[in-house]
Amino acid sequence: DAGVIQSPRHEVTEMGQEVTLRCKPISGHNSLFWYRQTMMRGLELLIYFNNNVPIDDSGMPEDRFSAKMPNASFSTLKIQPSEPRDSAVYFCASSRLPHGYTFGSGTRLTVV
């Protein structure tokens, strides 16, 4: 089991550019979560999908953020246009409820 796979591990981009973060959940898991972690706010849930359907996106900060899950094995989180305050570590996690979550290693995003 390769775990939850996120790419890229690090991303540095200029303000205004589009950023796409990718996640491959564990096979057989039916829920997928996107989190953002900063020193100031800790871990925050952005959006989660159940069986590829977005269930709760109340944590998505602005319209600049969008997430998709076209199939059970792939999800993207897109920021367009990116801003310096979006700099954070973005984690993807998957789960087969009600069991424990498994987190990916995260994508460290720096917007300059």
Added chain:
Amino acid sequence: KNQVEQSPQSLIILEGKNCTLQCNYTVSPFSNLRWYKQDTGRGPVSLTIMTFSENTKSNGRYTATLDADTKQSSLHITASQLSDSASYICVVSVILYGNKLVFGAGTILRVKS
């Protein structure tokens, strides 16, 4: 007010010593409580998961306790090792909305030799 509060915010201990981290929560309806360890630059890794009916759960040198009446949990680390240096996050799962997780801010533990 944060629904999951952890203390202390940070802690430094000597290798071989024991320590206890605290977590108080107000989240309800409660499904389960988890403790995660997050190493620098890595994703959180689950240490223990307890339902409201469980009082204690161990994972090696890590022992978590839960008092659902007072809504308090603790994570006890025995005979600490340098590799225990990490952030420890208390997470409460809410029954509604598919077991939505509510995260504490974490306790940063540093083990010194």
